[in-house]
Amino acid sequence: MNLPLAQRLQRIPPYPFREIAEIKAKMIAEGKEPIDFGIGDPDLPTPxxxxxxxxxxxxxxxxxxxxxxxxxxxxxxxxxxxxxxxxxxxxxxxxxxxxxxxxxxxxxxxxxxxxxxxxxxxxxxxxxxxxxxxxxxxxxxxxxxxxxxxxxxxxxxxxxxxxxxxxxxxxxxxxxxxxxxxxxxxxxxxxxxxxxxxxxxxxxxxxxxxxxxxxxxxxxxxxxxxxxxxxxxxxxxxxxxxxxxxxxxxxxxxxxxxxxxxxxxxxxxxxxxxxxxxxxxxxxxxxxxxQFIGPLQAEYQKRRDALVDGLNSLGWNLEAPKATFYVWALIPKNYATAADFARDLLAKCGMLVIPGAVYGEYGEGFVRFSLTIKGEDKVAQIEQAIEAIGSNMTLSW
Ligand SMILES: Cc1ncc(COP(=O)(O)O)c(C=O)c1O
The missing domain is CATH 3.40.640.10 (Type I PLP-dependent aspartate aminotransferase-like (Major domain))
Incomplete structure (x- = not known):
């Protein structure tokens, strides 16, 4: 049966993170697990x-x-x-x-x-x-x-x-x-x-x-x-x-x-x-x-500092965010769109970020890094990602 969706649902694009989750699942199935700065979902357990x-x-x-x-x-x-x-x-x-x-x-x-x-x-x-x-x-x-x-x-x-x-x-x-x-x-x-x-x-x-x-x-x-x-x-x-x-x-x-x-x-x-x-x-x-919140904030702050300092060492000029576990970064001038830049980060550095246009027209030109990173030693993964960008990408500002 080919039952048409309600028109009101046809007007709606797919939930963006569902598509990103699919890209990630495909990479993992191919044995290429990315460093995942994508979806903002806490990686630490409930206390x-x-x-x-x-x-x-x-x-x-x-x-x-x-x-x-x-x-x-x-x-x-x-x-x-x-x-x-x-x-x-x-x-x-x-x-x-x-x-x-x-x-x-x-x-x-x-x-x-x-x-x-x-x-x-x-x-x-x-x-x-x-x-x-x-x-x-x-x-x-x-x-x-x-x-x-x-x-x-x-x-x-x-x-x-x-x-x-x-x-x-x-x-x-x-x-x-x-x-x-x-x-x-x-x-x-x-x-x-x-x-x-x-x-x-x-x-x-x-x-x-x-x-x-x-x-x-x-x-x-x-x-x-x-x-x-x-x-x-x-x-x-x-x-x-x-x-x-x-x-x-x-x-x-x-x-x-x-x-x-x-x-x-x-x-x-x-x-x-x-x-x-x-x-x-x-x-x-x-x-x-x-009792709970201080150590959680300190953990994200450590990651934030590693990412912001690392990106700034590569030519970005980011101010550390005061809140959220997101870092919102302009794309280098040699990329036309955030999607192009995100695609290269994935292909050349094995890292997943979200192109800003996912969040609306005025998000174009930016990518979002989430500090919620799965896997062991988060700061080491951030440092590895920074090193990969430095070694594998050409960035102009
Ligand atoms: C801005 C914003 N509001 C709300 C939510 C959803 O929060 P909740 O888990 O309470 O539904 C999110 C989830 O990422 C979010 O980014």
């Missing part, structure tokens, strides 16, 4: 104390049915509220301002389904995590790109958004610390965003998935630190990157009660929440944050 908490919770049959609370079990919502208060100084009510989610990806998709009708306008950063644009398009929405340029610190220029677009826009996506650029946003920028959103009646969806992957003592911000932000914003957080728990699918959305309620209405008609034993494990994870 034992979280696994122990899951094991204990899973033995209690009370965790086995559907979570009928809808928003998440009370212990989880309380742990989230405590975390947001301690980490960001943001006070949230556990009654309506917090929604447990099955990863940020799920909540980012469902908030769009909650608000976007065909032809509604959605402001989307470019380059960006693909889900914002894809889901908005899937809903029939019209996306308007907000270019993230290096000269603007990879922040969108709000003044450059044309008046009719501002007036038509219903949602704005932001993501700081940023994938793929590694940029961070300060509170001044978030204040401007909140004013802009209030003036133009736009809901800001801030994807904060990388909030805890930060370096040199730098503390990232929640948009909810801005006074009155909950009137115009919802923020998506996740345990995925903070606690090496990407496969567990546990996260939360928080912010203005009407937006949390809307998300809840959308998602409760699609999924039935996160397994309650996993929510209990997430409580343990959050409670152990202070």
């Amino acid at each position: 034992d104390y979280v696994i122990d908490a899951l094991y204990k919770a899973a033995q209690d049959p009370a965790t086995h049915p559907y979570d009928e609370s809808g928003f998440g079990i009370s212990e989880y919502k309380q742990a989230v509220a405590d975390f947001m208060a301690k980490r960001f100084g943001v006070q949230l009510s556990t009654d309506g301002q917090i929604q447990g989610t099955i990863g940020c990806k799920e909540s980012l998709a469902h908030i769009i389904w909650a608000y976007i009708d065909p032809s509604d306008v959605v402001l989307v950063p470019d380059p960006a995590y693909s889900v914002y644009k894809v889901q908005a398009t899937w809903c029939g929405g019209a996306t308007f790109p907000m270019p993230l340029r290096s000269e603007n610190g990879f922040l969108p220029d709000l003044d450059a958004i044309p008046l009719p677009v501002r007036k038509a826009a219903k949602l704005m996506f932001l993501n700081y610390p940023n994938n793929p650029t590694g940029a961070v946003a300060d509170l001044d920028f978030f204040r401007q965003v909140v004013d802009f959103a209030r003036e133009n009646e736009i809901l800001v969806v801030h994807d904060c998935a990388y909030s805890e992957v930060c370096y040199d003592g730098y503390k990232t911000h929640s948009i909810l630190e801005v006074e009155g932000a909950a009137d115009v914003a919802i923020e998506m957080h996740s345990l995925s990157k903070t606690f090496n728990m990407t496969g567990w699918r546990v996260a939360w959305a928080c912010g203005g009660a009407p937006f949390v309620e809307a998300l809840s209405k959308a998602k409760s008609n699609v999924d039935s929440g996160t397994f309650m034993a996993i929510q209990h494990a997430a409580v343990a994870a959050l409670e152990g944050y202070d």
Whole structure:
């Protein structure tokens, strides 16, 4: 049977990382395992104390049915509220301002389904995590790109958004610390965003998935630190990157009660929440944050320094990112496109990076290196990759 896909799915390109995973699988099958700076998925295990908490919770049959609370079990919502208060100084009510989610990806998709009708306008950063644009398009929405340029610190220029677009826009996506650029946003920028959103009646969806992957003592911000932000914003957080728990699918959305309620209405008609034993494990994870996070940040910082210093020794002029496990690097002048450069890195140096155009038009000219590297001795692999680039590639600047 040759059943056509729904037209709305035909409009959507394949999930980019699925194709990259296929290239990698093919190389491994041919016995040529690449040094993998590709997908940003933590290579370290979930901490034992979280696994122990899951094991204990899973033995209690009370965790086995559907979570009928809808928003998440009370212990989880309380742990989230405590975390947001301690980490960001943001006070949230556990009654309506917090929604447990099955990863940020799920909540980012469902908030769009909650608000976007065909032809509604959605402001989307470019380059960006693909889900914002894809889901908005899937809903029939019209996306308007907000270019993230290096000269603007990879922040969108709000003044450059044309008046009719501002007036038509219903949602704005932001993501700081940023994938793929590694940029961070300060509170001044978030204040401007909140004013802009209030003036133009736009809901800001801030994807904060990388909030805890930060370096040199730098503390990232929640948009909810801005006074009155909950009137115009919802923020998506996740345990995925903070606690090496990407496969567990546990996260939360928080912010203005009407937006949390809307998300809840959308998602409760699609999924039935996160397994309650996993929510209990997430409580343990959050409670152990202070002990766990320092060594994790130090580990990525070691890799970041090896990669950035190594690339700079070859002629790049990179600033070390303050946050995320990504290094966003301009391609050398002798390459026309990032895909050409990435192809050569794979063929001549056996290393996998992501061409920036995967993240949007304004990502062209860059490649993204992820510091989440599988296999033994990560720093040695980074040094090996730098040596291979130095020996096998011609770079002009
Ligand atoms: C910017 C961004 N947001 C969200 C996610 C997904 O997070 P989660 O595992 O919580 O769904 C990712 C995953 O790579 C991401 O890069």
